[in-house]
Amino acid sequence: MIPYVRDIAFEYGRCDQLSPLIRRVIANNPGPFTYVGTGTYIVGRDEVAVIDPGPDDPAHLEAILAAIPGERVTHIVITHHHSDHSPLAGALKARTGAPVYGCAVATPDEDDGGVKMEAGHDAGFRPDVSLCGGGEIAGPGWTLEAIPTPGHTSNHLCYALKEENCLFSGDHIMGWSTTVITPPDGDMTDYLRSLEAIRERGFSTLWPTHGAPIREVRPFIDAYLAHRQERMDQITTALAAGPARIRDLVPRLYADVDARLHPAAARSMLAAMIHLTRQGVLAADGEPGPDSTYRLA
CATH class of the missing domain: 1.10.10 (Arc Repressor Mutant, subunit A)
Structure with missing residues (x-):
């Protein structure tokens, strides 16, 4: 059984201090793919990075800016191009002048009229600085390492905060649910490989974009992997x-x-x-x- 973490204390638009270097503001976009909403993380003080600004929601933009009075956004950081993660990046860039960091999708998915497995795609997502191959960005007292984690999407990135040995896991690992893998952009082989790579890093905390933090990291990832294997065993048994x-x-x-x-x-x-x-x-x-x-x- 996956030891889901589903309890989270929050108010929409409120900025919560989560650790010495991390604050969070949650957008009012709850749903079947977003849980209580998109959690936008603010990293650092004075000169800050904003991770996953979220959907195109003017109220959420104002809440992010209200959380950092007198501070300067130097980096806008995106885990992937889904519409609950990246669309607000453009408006935040226009208000702050900060460049957008992430990984563009080589071949965007097209809407085939079939069942929706996600909140939708931000087809126009184009980062100013590409981190597809990994890399580091930094500010006063903080360092983020981009870790390519394809699987949920081909362009998914997680970001390790070195000073706190934690990971902003986007939709790669979520405490409240398993992760959706939808071909062709989603790929199970890549996903399992990415899960194992993150497990071996030994992070103390995972901060998903949706939901509460995961503190027991290795057992949680082990359960995630076991769940996928169980589903595949069911298939082979049936066949x-x-x-x-x-x-x-x-x-x-x-x-x-x-x-x-x-x-x-x-x-x-x-x-x-x-x-x-x-x-x-x-x-x-x-x-x-x-x-x-x-x-x-």
Whole structure:
């Protein structure tokens, strides 16, 4: 069982001091993909970095600026291009003059009219400074290391705050829920590799963009990995009875889940199928896709 952390004390628009170097303001955009809302982090004092300014919400912009009177924003830092993370970067840059740091998506997803698995994409996201290959940014008394963590999206970055041995984990690891992996931009193989890389860093705290901090980091990541493996084991066990398509397996493997969520479960299963095919565990009739027939290799 994943030891979810779901209790969080907050008020929308209020700035909370979370640690000596970290403050947070939560946007009023609760929902099925955002939990209580987007948590925008402010790192440092006097000259600060703002991590994931959030959705295009003028009230949230004013709340961020009200939290730093007399201080200067020197870095606007983005974990990835989803619409609950990056759209406000442009307005914050216009008000502060700070450049935007992050990683652009090489091939943005298109809206295919299918089931929505996320809050949407910020198709116009273009950082001023690319951190796709990693790198460091710094201010007085703080240093952030960009760590490429593809999986949830191809351009996802986490940021380690060296002075506090903590990580701003974006949507890569969330305390309240598992992370959505939706092909083609989401990739299960990359995601599992990124999880293992973060686990080995030995961070003392994870600060997700949505929800409360994770303090027991290694056990939490171990449970995250075990959950993904359990889902893949369910697939291989089901396919031991014979070839099947995703649409055949979802009602069986997600029988305890509201049927309205089965289309979303199918997208998640597709990510697992692609991964297992790469690993040589499964075979598909042609390129693995949502309508392919899968069998044990």
